[in-house]
Amino acid sequence: MKNPSQQNYISQVSIDCVIFGYHDRQLKVLIPKINFKGDFWALPSGFVYQDEDIDQAAERILRDRTSIQDIYLEQFRVFGKASRTNKPFLDELIAFNFDKLSVKNEAQQEYDWFTKRFISIGYYALVDINKVVPQKTDLDESIEWYSIHELPRMIMDHSDIVDEALKTLQSHLDDKINAFNLLPDTFTMKEVQELYETIFDKTFVRTNFQKMILDMNVLERLEKKFTGAANKAPYLYRFKK
Amino acid sequence: MKNPSQQNYISQVSIDCVIFGYHDRQLKVLIPKINFKGDFWALPSGFVYQDEDIDQAAERILRDRTSIQDIYLEQFRVFGKASRTNKPFLDELIAFNFDKLSVKNEAQQEYDWFTKRFISIGYYALVDINKVVPQKTDLDESIEWYSIHELPRMIMDHSDIVDEALKTLQSHLDDKINAFNLLPDTFTMKEVQELYETIFDKTFVRTNFQKMILDMNVLERLEKKFTGAANKAPYLYRFKK
DNA sequence: TTGTTATTGTATATTTTTTATACAATAATT
DNA sequence: AATTATTGTATAAAAAATATACAATAACAA
DSSP, X not given: OOOGGGSOEEEEEEEEEEEEEEETTEEEEEEEEESSSSOOBOOSEEEEETTSOHHHHHHHHHHHXXXXXXXXXXXXXXXXXXXXXXXXXXXXXXXXXTTXXXXXXXXXXXXXXXXXXXXXXXXXXXXXXXXXXXXXXXTEEEEEEEETTSOOOBSTTHHHHHHHHHHHHHHHBTTTBOGGGGSOSEXXXXXXXXXXXXXXXXXXXXXXXXXXXXXXXXXEEEEEOOOSSSSOOOEEEEEOO | OOOGGGSOEEEEEEEEEEEEEEETTEXXXXXXXXXXXXXXXXXSEEEEETTSOHHHHHHHHHHHHHOOOSOOOEEEEEXXXXXXXXXXXXHHHHHHTTTTOOOSHHHHHHHHHHTSBOEEEEEEEEOOTTTOOOOXXXXXXXXXXXXXXXXXXXXXXXXXXXXXXXXXXXXXXTTTXXXXXXXXXXXXXXXXXXXXXXXXXXXOOHHHHHHHHHHHTOEEEEEEOOOSSSSOOOEEEEEOO
16 A cells, blocks of 8 residues: 555545444444554544545545445534644554654655644444444454444544534434434334434333334334244334335 | 745635625625626635634634624535536636736646645634624625525535535524524514524414514513504513623 | 504414323233 | 233323414504
């Protein structure tokens, strides 16, 4: 891979992706850990090519960094403080990895490019955690889903970016955003309710919740799901396309 | 004023401001007409200094271009198509103003800087049209309030930017945004209703509207306003700070 | 001075929506 | 066949939104 400073990128502009998943009654965020000594977690991020729409760039970045594709990403906010720079992170990384890293002229050029102040456009998406198989790249040591309440310490302002993404998710859900993206193809009403309770961190009254969701008129009812439990089998539902 | 390319700006990033006012039952947008031959209208725009937060930049740009200050600006969207460039506009401008414009090396450098692809961050604000006195700069031939339904043909995608700002205004009003910013210090209930009807382009039932607004509990009632009309004088109201 | 008019402010009736409660249906177990 | 826990739906109660009624009143006209 070519060094960033030699790519045809727009300088000082980045894109950060917050990918939400849902599993085990927990809202999760997909976060790679970068492949260097020291513990550095960073959202899937990248830069915008000169001839590329920012929406395209967000898709490409997500695909390249996680192998996730064909999902709907949406911008939610720009992060543009003057102090917003990779320098503290990069200095720490270099301190931890002094042995590996060359200090040639070329490295200096990359350092200068990378430690400039960056304006970042935040994108977010909801995915079915069972349908995507995130693949780490050589850049990364791992890529994992973390519960939104147990996020690792991330570089820069990436925690703030996740916070803002969550606020956007909560305020746009069922208006612009569709929670069913977080669920498998078929699901029970109980699973839908648990998902909503997780996202909004509050409980709903079962009977009224069921009515509210059915009144949306976006679900079709399938056959019953026999759970093996000694009680009535719930229906499965599917989101109408 | 120094040429943009020699300023310490972040390159290929701009800020566009949509300033809403309200007068004569019409929602207005403040738009300068630039001081060149040919009819070129463009939103108050500018660039971001290296050591400046984007929010600060938006405030400075608005202040410099219109003399408006101390108002609350908020980012609402990024416009980032790869095709988003000033080149068509600038070429047209040069064709109209060939006599005035030099074609020296320095001008070429400005041309190259300015015709690159730009990512623009949209900001918007609501102001009391009677309280601000927009001042044009040397850059501009005029600066005027235009009814949102009779906007001049603007350069680039500036019409789209206004459309998006209006959508944001409508969806965030009374949630994040405060419509009373568009009114003078004191106003009658009828004026509030007319404002809302203008913004949402729909009518409200007078009695219920009054109840809704008063139930917000953000207005204080002042003395009556004697209009000279042969009927009951309406109360004046003021927004509680 | 008094009735008239158009508009404003408020109260209340009606309808709709939301929330709470009751209860029937049922898959597996006893 | 009775029991149990859960699910689906109906309905009652409360709250919110909308429609309607009406009193108050500033200027004007007779």
